[in-house]
Amino acid sequence: MDATADAPSLRTPARAPGSGAEGAEGAAQEIRLDGVSKVYADGTVGVAELDLTFAAGELSVLVGPSGCGKTTTMKMINRIIEPTTGRILLGGEDVTRVDADQLRRRIGYVIQSVGLFPHQTVRVNVGTVPRLLGWDRARIRARVDELLATVGLDPAVHGDRYPAQLSGGQRQRAGVARALAADPAVLLMDEPFSAVDPVVRERLQSEFLRLQETVRKTIVFVTHDIEEAVRLGDRIAVMSTGGHVEQFAPPAELLGRPANDVVADFVGADRALKRLAVTAIDPADLEQPPVVRATDGLADAGAALDRAGAGWAVVLDEAGRPTGWLPAGRAAGPGTVDSATVRGADTVSVRSSLRGALATMLQADAGWVAVLDGDRHLGVLTPTSLHAALRRSVDGRPPA
Secondary structure, three states: OOOOOOOOOOOOOOOOOOOOOOOOOOOOOOEEEEEEEEEOOOOOEEEEEEEEEEOOOOEEEEEOOOOOOHHHHHHHHOOOOOOOEEEEEEOOEEHHHOOHHHHHOOEEEEEOOOOOOOOOOHHHHHOHHHHHOOOOHHHHHHHHHHHHHHOOOOHHHHOOOOHHHOOHHHHHHHHHHHHHOOOOOEEEEEOOOOOOOHHHHHHHHHHHHHHHHHHOOEEEEEEOOHHHHHHHOOEEEEEEOOOEEEEEEOHHHHHHOOOOHHHHHHHOOOHHHHHHOOOEOOHHHOEOOOEEEOOOEHHHHHHHHHHHOOOEEEEEOOOOOEEEEEEHHHOOOOOEHHHHOEEOOOEEEOOOEHHHHHHHHHHOOOOOEEEEEOOEEEEEEOHHHHHHHHHHHHHOOOOO
8 A cells, every 4th residue: 555545444364274373373472581692703792681571462662773782682583693692582482492494484574675575476475484384375375365455455456566566665564464474473573664755654653553453463673763662662672882771661651751861862852742642541631611512591501601610611512522612701691502602622532642632732723622432522631731641641640
C-alpha cells in the first residue's frame, strides 16, 4: 500500500492445519541477556556486560546515539555477531550453544533496507524460510497468502510482483511478512521504517502496532528516534557510548523520571510533550461542568448555571452526545437551549491519549474537549485539567 491508499484492516491470521506453526512453535518467548559483551580484536568495546530481559510478547526498543551498540546487541541475539562473553537465553535455551543457521530460522528479521531478493517475486521472497524448513508447496502458498493479506498486500495483486515494482511502504510490509512466515517466536527489527517518507512511516507504525496486537511476538526493535521508540515500545532501553544501558523502562516512566542526565539529554527537554502520547485519559481527571439538554428551557438552564456558579454548560442532544456549549450570558429569556447553543463540541474517546486530546483542543474554538465512552459523555478536559493530569502522571499521584 502506498501513501495514498487506505490503511488495511489487519485480521487475526487463521490457524488452519498445515498453514502455520502448530503447538508452541510460534509462541512468544522471553529473551534474556546474561552478562553479554562484545569486544573486538582491536580492543573496542561494542557492548559492555549487558543484563537485559525482553519479556515474552512485548515490543522492547533499543535506542541511543550512533555507535552505542544497539544493532550489535540485536545481532548477537541471532548470532550474526557472536558475543565475546555471556549467555543469551531464548525461552530458557542458551542460543550460543545451538546451530546458528537453525537458530536464525526460528527468528524473524527485518532491516532498514528490507533485504528482499530483487530477482524473486514477493511470493517467493515471503516463502523463503518455510522452504528452508521443508514445508510443502501448498502449505507455503497458504501461509504466504495469509500473511500478505494480514500486512495489507493483496496476494492476487502483489504476490507475483518483484520488489522493484512496489512502493517503499509495500516493500517494508513484504519484509515484515517474510519475517513472520514461519511463525517465529522472536522478531528482530533494525530501523525498519526509517527509509520511507514521514507519512508512510507513520502509517506503517500504526499498522505494525495493530499487527502486534494480533500476533503478540517478542520483538526487539532498534531505532535512533526517541519519538518512534515512545510510540511503539512497551519498554525502552536507552543505550550510551560504550554499549551501556542507562535505563530500561516503560515509555511513561522513562519520560517522567529519567534515571540520569544521559537519559534526560537523550529524550530531550520536551519530554513532557512526548509523555502526552503515552499517558491515557483517566476519567477521574475530567472536569464536570453543568450539563443541559438541547430541549431544556433557557430559563431552567440559567437557573442551573446560577446554582452551580458556572459560566457555561455542555449541551447534550437527545441521545446524550455533546453538540456545543451554552454561555451563562445566553441562558435567559424564552425558548430552548438549542436556540442559544454555541455549536461545535469537539470530542475524543476516553481511550485516547492526552496528546490526542490536546491536539483536538488546540483546534477547538471552545478551549475544551468533551471525552466520550462510545456516545456517552464522561466530562471535559480543559488546558488546566490536562496539565494537572500530566503532572499527576509524572509524579505518580492518584487523581484528586
